[in-house]
Amino acid sequence: MRLAGMAGVAGLAGCIGQEDVQEGGNTGGSGDSGNGGDSGGDTTESGGGGDESSGEPVDVGVVIPFSGDLSDFGGPMMNALRMAQKDINAAGGPLGRELKLHDEDSGTDSTQGVNAANKLVDTNGVSAVIGAVSSGVTISIAKSVTIPNEVLHITSASSSPSISTLDDDDLVFRTRTNDRFVAKVMARIIEDQGVEKASVVFINNDFGEALADTFESSFSGTTTTTVGYESGQSSYQQVLAKAFEDDPGFVAFAGYPESGTTMLSQWAEEGYGGNWVLHTSLLSEDVISNVGAEVMNDMYGVRTKPPSGGATESFVSDYQEAYPDAQVFDPYSWNSYDALVSYALAVEKAGTTDAAEVKKAMREVSNSPGEAVGYTEFGAGADKIGAGTDIDYSGPSGNVNYDDNGDVASDMVIVQVEDGTFANKDTIPADELV
Template sequence: MFKCKLKVLLILCGVLGFSLNPTVALQGSDSIKIGGLFPFTGRLADYGLILKNATELAVEQINAQGGILGRWVELIIEDTGSDPSVAYDRAVKLIEVYGVSVIIGPLSGGATMPVSSVTVLNQVVLIPFSSSPIITILDDNGFVFRTSTSAAMLGVALAQAALSKGYERIALIARDDAYAVGVANSLRTSFENLGGAVTSVSLYDPGTSDFSAQIAAASADNPDAISLVTWGIDGEQLITQMVAAGVTNFDLFTDGLRYQDLWDQLCGQVGPGVLEGKVGMAFGSTITWARAERFVNDYRDRYGEAPSIFAANAYDAIMVVALAIARADEVSGTAIRDNLCAVANPPGEVVTYAEISQALSLLVQGEEINYEGVSGLVDFDEWGDTTSAVFELWRIEGCEVVTQELVEVSEVVKLVPELSYLLEDPYNRIAEFPEEIQRQVQDSGTIPVAIWLNAPLPDEIVNRSNEFKESVGEGWSLDEVREWRQEVFEDKSAWYADVEEEVVQFLNTNGFWDEDRSYACLAAPVLYTDLPVDPSERRIFEELRRLNVVDTIYLAGVFEPKLDSAVPTIEAPSVWSRKDSSGNNLRGTNVRIAIVESGRIDFTLAPFASSKRNH
């Protein structure tokens, strides 16, 4: 059994990066490289060191047992800067420069979306820490997993805490991002289902530092409590501004505010009196379980403090990846993906913290294992989410963050995130929709949706479609091009029609297929129809999602610019980094673009009739 001490190297090359290597580790291709995307700068910087410490501890323990497959594990960490575009660039670097097959992180949902676009494309496993519900239905080909828990579960636990404190009416202030909106939506729905009332929901822009408008809106109806669904420095600024405004009924915090340094600062700024007895719910709370006691002690001995939020999830992420590699006997992303459930889920002999040697021995013998982590059971469902969670109900006592009790939540209905906020409209966003959609919601109780299907074209159609591109049309007459286009169009239409038939029959059976308003696209795997906004009809969304052919459901016709995710998704940064003949970065200046729409367009619709563009 090898013993080795890990050495952390700080590399400054224009951006912050870390390379975690055993002092006697094998170099180059001999090490198994695991990437890490953690925030050491920016608004989420408070969590970067926590994630680094926990993953470092896991790698240290694995290498102390001789590594995996006779090779050392090397952790290569990049700073995301708390910025989605930076996270995307660092993910590309980890994949293209270091050749990693798995990336742990990033932390936020806003960064996870663009990063997943490049990891999935390159068949790299991604284990982010974001709790955003939208991650559940990412088109990820099975390459995205989470050891952290969906925000939908946190909202349920928080609603139970509100009820236990005797609150009947609450207001919400939430950061306008995927994570916070998911928690707020779940909290609102769950609290109302328990008989409570939500007086208002106020969202704030992530870039703001003035929360006066949100504080005024939340306190207007004198709720029993105002829940703050926020992170780090935002929470500090919110609470100090609320106290300054004379509003002290803030309570019901989320995991993003569970760290001692924050409350030390707040106690000095606003005094301990207004903070005493306030409570919050946190992920990763199962580090207080008996089986995780050794993890807590080892972490404290190694770093001089107790593990905080996400530490247990980060540790478990490294461990399940290492065990999946050992079971697969190879390091590819596909092999890791295909073996994660096998080492984390029942059946199999249960192994947990400090039992890595036993787990590896069982795998060598051909035995199955069931890793139960320090963050929880770490059983993955079909979406790569954990199947249950235990949350920590924490409270402030004498400016100290203490654990009050543990709350278990499971079997949460997974609403389609793109539409879940529409079912209850907690943020009154229907008022932001075009007038024709507002009228439809009010008059018929339905909304127009686009149902995209998982229907990859057969190779023969793809090859036929690429025939013209590969020949660049050399020697083709205009009639030949038209004939080729018509043949390809007919082949695609016939294929999609067969795939779409199952969904059309389902919608027709349930009364949601109207021949006058519903239609199937001829040249793409997408159906357009109207679905109900009444919460009692939400089963339709769930039943649709259970159809194997259904991929994603979107609101049809309403689009908002999301440059933080769209720009990296289309790989614009990689294009901008290229040089033209003069040595200047490409920026698209003086490039003229033509758009040819060959799909089905109803030019009688208001958006086209009123448009001044030449359609």
């Protein structure tokens, strides 16, 4: 089955039609989707804990934002997860079982996210949860749902350093780089411009507070002020006035697209001056189009750098063919694909969906040493595992090497807005930021 499936993997990835988007949560609702787009079935009895002899599906829950301040990310992330799902199932699935995705909207809200995760665990019986995006929502889900219920938890977008120190019994992993890296690069950008004064604007949650703290400790100049804000406000004039009261040359901005669009637009309208360095979460083409390219030109940003070679390029090509009307939101789309594939390979290695065993296998299938397994190669990886061969998975996001905290380390790239798009500039190696 796997040999036959592998021959069609690339084709299947390129044939994921727009109807698949409509079946899942990226329309703002929730649904259960299996291989071939099955949805809506009752899977209460088919969830976690099965073993290799079980013919039941491997049920994976997804809690990501299809509404709220981070809704720009939900659709692209879900698209990437469906690509991974189809690649996995085309190759026979983990343990020869169909992998099913059950998606729920986090609403970029901790209470809604926890309720969604509880539904996935209690009603759908999922063996793992992927999500969320907001670090605050992810931490709430981990503390209230996945850790107490001993469910494996992978986030492909949350970046707060606080996640690294969770008392999680090694159940929480992430394919997104820790924000310590991002904050250090933001500080370096400003220093390299010869600017000695900077302020920080951050959203009031675990993600924003941790980034502000790391930036302030990393920046060699003077941090004039750090200003927290709440999302969903119609006016951010008070925040802007405080951020620019001491005439900083730059503002490091840790926020989300919806509120970020409002704030940057009001900054331009009032003529505050200075410049901005944007966190990865603000690097959406929609932000540029909504704020205006003429306003955002010359702003800086930071994001993880994809690996050199063909994996990322092939993924982007397949994504654009499958979803021609949806942007590839890097790095979260790449990271989402890799989160699901690394989990499926760990299930194969563990011989069960029991989180107590799968968590032991997460590093075994993704870290060196081992034979390389790459993008669209789940079937080859499963065959190697079956033959007793150690494997080392890497995908569109690069090496998925989970450290002792379940984190990965990635090179970072400085971007700048040029002619209405984010253009890559300098690369900062991960080993300079650890």
